[in-house]
Amino acid sequence: MLTEQSAYTNRWRQVSPVAKGCFACSGIVAACAAGSPRAALLAALIISTVTIVGAGIPTIRYLRVAAPALTFLLASALSLLVSLDFDCTTGGMPFHLAKSEFPRVAAACSRSLACLAALLFLALTTPLSDTISLLRRCKVPDTLLDLMTLCYRTLFVLSEAVHETMVAQSARLGYATARLSIRSLGGLTANLTVQIWQRSQALHLAAEARGNDGTLRFLENRYDNSWQHAIIAAAAGVLLILFVVIL
């Protein structure tokens, strides 16, 4: 929901998604092209600064959105660095630091960080509906995009259904004890399964009623100065790539 909020309210809401997509792609290319971990880290720093300062995303919100991914990255890095030794033939600690792995882990982590920054840039500045129409232009198969559209919309409908059911259950003491909580959660899951089925039926009917026969088609948003923005973004992207390659 935080991502969603930023996507609709950031300073670059009215900038063409082509431009934003272009810059995000350049970010990923720069991450892969970076010659050293230092260069990749710099790329990550530049992209996140552009997101925070340029698009006006509050730093705290940025970090909160990035937190799950960062935790995951930290866990992976640790699992690469630390290896367990159950034989204990060497004596001492049962785990040890694989120092030889350090350069590889640093390279992987810095690149992941740069890629994450690039993806967050797109996610936090562009509403998903714009991203989907951008992907449609890039000739991504319609079935995939329809799935994305429906999943995205259903996410909100279902989270509301979950919330309402949980409130209704709590009102009748459904979560009063641990035992009851497990029972209620089971009830919630069963109820949601039926609701999902019914809602998908209803959506199908509604689509048919509005003359749909397969692909979900929508009008694309129009943006002013789309080309200028795309050119600026592409130029910034090329600069970023050159910067990390030279560094």
Place this chain on the structure above:
Amino acid sequence: MTKPVIELKNVSYRYPDGTAALTDCSLALVRGSRTAVLGSNGAGKTTLFLHLNGLLHPAQGKLLFDSAPFDYSRAGLRSLRSKVGLVFQNPDSQLFSACVREDVSFGPMNMGLAETIVRQRVEDALEAVDLLDSADKPVHNLSYGQKKRVCIAGVLAMQPELLLLDEPMAGLDTSMQEHLTGILDELHSAGMTIIIATHDLDFVYSWADEAVVLQQGRLLAGGSPTEVFGRADVQHELGGEPFVAEIARSLSLLGIDLRDKEYIPRSTRDLLKALSMHSTKQEKCI
């Protein structure tokens, strides 16, 4: 008599679980009319609407649009659904896109119209329901009433000849209901045929030209609201009669007849006007 735009002839339908949803229903709706479909829950109102939009095929009987039987081929249904717009009761089960403007464009895009035309229609539809300000908002941030208006705009953008609304007033506050009534009045004066399924007897009495009452899938009564609500079996089925009709009847029992030739007050405002006119008349007599 004016030719009906849409007709049901002895239509019967049974759901796969065996429930008889419609039994031998015959109905004819005149172009430009305002019809209200009444009936208790499960009486078959929604099933009737699903038939009118071609989403359900009758097991028996037939449906006609402009005197021609419904064409259930792919192209036929496409053309039918662009002429008969259906707005469902629950907005969350009919909004697809996360963005208001995009969702409204869904119907006209399905009709295969050119982008410039779609764009114009979307703007017009959003203006008609007074939602231009929220056009770029995500759907899930809207209120229930706004979502309902987005659904109506989504169907209006298809510029149908017939508009079917399934319980449009349910869940709306009084001011939103008045707003919606205003929108419906505008559409009616633009010549659109409107059919509404509702439980609101007072609204039907003041708004509709024609009232249809369903009872367990059968047509119990059909005709002008004054005529339909005057019937004892209808009152019994619907659990009462409109407030204004009840008051007018009670007053006439007290010797105060508010009817003026053909005119019968059908809304609270009309009733109050008739009462004040009646008292002025009485004063003049004295």
